[in-house]
């Protein structure tokens with residue numbers, strides 16, 4: 199193999215490593231906690247944070263979200279239809295969330311949340 203081909207190949211491999219290593223994963227097909235955290239911060243943590251969080255359900259960290267509140271787990275990894283957090287944003291359980299809506303979450307935001315739960319609610 200000519201040297202310049204090797205250099206190009208090596209360069210591409212290094213570039214690929216750097217890109218995949220440093221880019222945040224925002225692929226809607228495999229959302230991670232960082233993706234859903236943005237949605238929670240935009241629509242949920244104004245109420246669901248701190249000592250006065252409704253039903254003691256805080257949504258500030260991955261641990262908070264996975265732990266749930268006074269009524270137990272709100273996220274059942276792998277089971278979006280059974281997860282209260284999904285049921286609430288779709289209005290399948292009431293009161294629908296965010297409590298001060300409408301506006302409700304956009305269809306895209308709901309899809310990201312559902313996909314995240316379906317994929318097992320990965321932290322990263």
Ligand code: HEC
Nearest residue numbers: 241242245252253255267269272282283286295296297298
């Ligand atoms: C304006 C304040 C407010 C906002 C914003 C809000 N919530 Fe709530 N949330 C509440 C209140 C109050 C309750 C308790 C309601 C009840 O059951 O009567 C609640 C209850 C819940 C529950 C049930 C908790 C349990 O232990 O049973 C879930 C799940 C939930 N919210 C998710 C969300 C999500 C997800 C968002 C963002 C998309 C959100 N909430 C935004 C006020 C809010």
